[in-house]
Amino acid sequence: MDWTDLQHFLALAREGTLSAAARNLNVDHVTVARRVAALEASLLLKLVDRRPRSYELTEDGKRIAKIGAPMAETAFAIERAVQASKSGIGGEITISAPPSLANVLIAPKLIRLRRLHPGIRIKLIGEKRTASLNRREADLALRLSRPTEPGLIARKIGYFEFALYGSPNYLKTTPPHAFTFVAYDSSMDEAPQQRWLMRFAASREIVLRTNDLENQAAAARTGIGLAVLPKFLGEADPLLQRHDIGGRPVGREVWLVVHRDLRRTPTIRAVAGFIEDCLA
Amino acid sequence: MDWTDLQHFLALAREGTLSAAARNLNVDHVTVARRVAALEASLLLKLVDRRPRSYELTEDGKRIAKIGAPMAETAFAIERAVQASKSGIGGEITISAPPSLANVLIAPKLIRLRRLHPGIRIKLIGEKRTASLNRREADLALRLSRPTEPGLIARKIGYFEFALYGSPNYLKTTPPHAFTFVAYDSSMDEAPQQRWLMRFAASREIVLRTNDLENQAAAARTGIGLAVLPKFLGEADPLLQRHDIGGRPVGREVWLVVHRDLRRTPTIRAVAGFIEDCLA
DNA sequence: ACTCTATTGTGAGAATTCGCACAGATGGAC
DNA sequence: GTCCATCTGTGCGAATTCTCACAATAGAGT
Known part of the structure; x- marks a missing residue:
């Protein structure tokens, strides 16, 4: 056979x-x-x-x-063992992260990691779908909640909050009772930030639903309504202005996940350390 | 990979x-x-x-x-599963058995199995080395003791006794105190029939040691000495005569072994039944 | 109705892989 | 010492396997 x-x-x-x-x-x-x-x-x-x-x-x-x-x-266990038995720092490491985290927090700083360890080649995949560390689709992953798969080691390395953002002009000219909103599509209805938005919007209209956070930000910039964005995204954008409301803001934890078999690999440790710095 | x-x-x-x-x-x-x-x-x-x-x-x-x-x-488990999921009676079945059992008890009767189930092709390997049923080197095996490997199902299907055999002339002309003997080589020193022979021979000489039971029989026929042979071998040979001594004769059990995964396969059951008939 | 995308199927040339035959080398038997 | 069996290495021709390009079909969205 x-x-x-x-x-x-x-x-x-x-x-x-x-x-x-x-x-x-x-x-x-x-x-x-x-x-x-x-x-x-x-x-x-x-x-x-x-x-x-x-x-x-x-x-x-x-x-x-x-x-x-x-x-x-x-x-797959063999592939992990092979990766783990590489003693020097180097090789290709695949990182999986939600698109916004990947684009904003990781990608811009990769040059620093490259300077520190020229032997490491990073493959960064920003995908909604959580890559399987067991099937070795990724070596390291950032998740917004603690994963439950067996064999995975997770550490909470950060926390970020969301806030409402809109264009400055929109916020100046629109009274709160007339607010309109930008949200994820219904596949994300279970996400905390989406539930929070739904409660806050109440009967006010959702004028745009899109899966892509970057699209939500772009839409908010044009003045179509307010979007729930991570502060690390909204605060850095001069075309967006935060609209503070009372109450406790919604936030999400950031977990760094690695397979048990790869935990002690020098290369993995180096990259993991770098990612923690990115989130600090 | x-x-x-x-x-x-x-x-x-x-x-x-x-x-x-x-x-x-x-x-x-x-x-x-x-x-x-x-x-x-x-x-x-x-x-x-x-x-x-x-x-x-x-x-x-x-x-x-x-x-x-x-x-x-x-x-290997997949191969067994494939074999097991074949519903009809047919295909190639590999039987492993000690050479003497294979040659004397199984091989001559295979023609009957062939007539009964023309679709079955039998591969009969007569080897000292016990074939691994786990690695699917054989589908059915005859062993002289109960196997201990996990996953195997064993059933005692027979028992045979040994006796001393020599050429009629040798037995007529040689007084017991001058008997010489034919034995296995030292790799078989742990086998019951070999231990029995060693005790019986005591200080009398072992004139030939050979791994092959057929060789022992041939040697005994020429009058070189006495060999310990299964009765099913010795009795059928007109050139050999049994030398009875007192005491309880040594014997061995025959176990039919099959992997748990294959137990219920129609073809295996058919062949297993045939083998039991051979030993009955 | 149509376009677009995603699926499986077919044929041909290119790239790869395999087996064979032979060589070299080593350890054991006699 | 010599022969023999066993093991690994090399080069080449043959057989196999893969990819590519194209085709056919179905379903979803516009």
Whole structure:
């Protein structure tokens, strides 16, 4: 049995489509299709139903995929062990962080890290979707809440508050009862800052919903309404003015997350230290 | 990371040499060397020290091999699951048994199994070395003692006794105090029949030691001395005559062993039933 | 109705990988 | 000492595998 065939099949089982599996493995989708077919041929067992626009696992396929899943886990554990056994400081480190934190707090200061450790190459992915440290999609991650996955070590390294921001002209000309607002779309309804905004807005209108915080800031600058922005974003923008209201402002913690296997790696420690400085 | 590279490296780690790993994987030894080199290149980590006549794992290599070992276990579990999910009776079944049992009790009757289930192809390996059911070197095994490996199901399906055999002429012309004997070599000193023989021979001479029971029988036929043979072997041979002595004869149990994962497979059950009949 | 995007399928040339044959070297058996 | 078995290394031709480009189809959004 060819383990590469297994690898491709398990990727297909996990990702659901040929194309997604192919992206995950950095190969062509045709390759995944062929390897899965090869695995079926060598096992003399039908693992997938080829339907017009999708591959669907057969019962046998599901069973095999379930049994084989630990193989992928182990493979990732090996990758972590390899990373961990690199003694010197250097190599490529992947950091996952919410887009706003990545853009505003991390990216501008990366030049300092580069000067300190020229051997380190940083890959910074600013994504909403929390990258899996277990699957080694990232080596370090910034999260806004304490993660619960097993094997991860989290440390609270910061806290930031939100405030309402609008264009100075908007705030001067608009009475509070006529305020309009900019918010996340409904996929973020559970986020504290969104709940806070909803309560505050009450019956007043939400005129724009967007997933992207940068878009919210841009919209607020044009005077369309008020947006809830992290203070580190709003205060630095001369085209935005804070509108203070009473009560306790909403805030979020920042957690630095690393896999247990990588905790003591010199390179990881160096980068982790740098990130803490960024947030200090 | 290419899983096939990992597979080759883990085989090398387990088997110790390139050549052994190559045999295990059914590929050329050059391929194993190349894949291990490729793995090192992709991990940027030296896994083996290439010494003149041997590959030796580095510390990193040992660590990686240890972490990766469960992958091989899982791969074998998948193979068992595949075998188990074949519903019809058919396919290739590998039986491992001590050579004498295989040759005398199983092989001659295989034609009956073939008539009963034409779809089954039997691979019968008669080896001293106990094949690993966990690593799926065999699907069914006959052992002379109860195995202790986890995951295996064993059932006692038979019992046979040993006796002393020599050529009729030798027994007629030789007084007991002048008996000479044929025995296993010292690697079998712990086997019950060997211990029994040693006690019985006492100070009388062992004139031939050989690992192969068939050789012992052949030697005894020529009149060189007496050999301890299973009765199912000795009684069927017209050129051998049993020499009965007092006391309780030594015997061994026969255990039929199957992996838990394969227990309920129709094909396995059919073959297991056939083997029980052979021993009945 | 249409465009846009995401999916799987097909064919051909290029790149890669593999096995074979041979060499060199070493340790054990006789 | 000599032969034999075993192990690893090298070069080359053959077989395989991969990627690329294109096609077909379906679904969502405009």
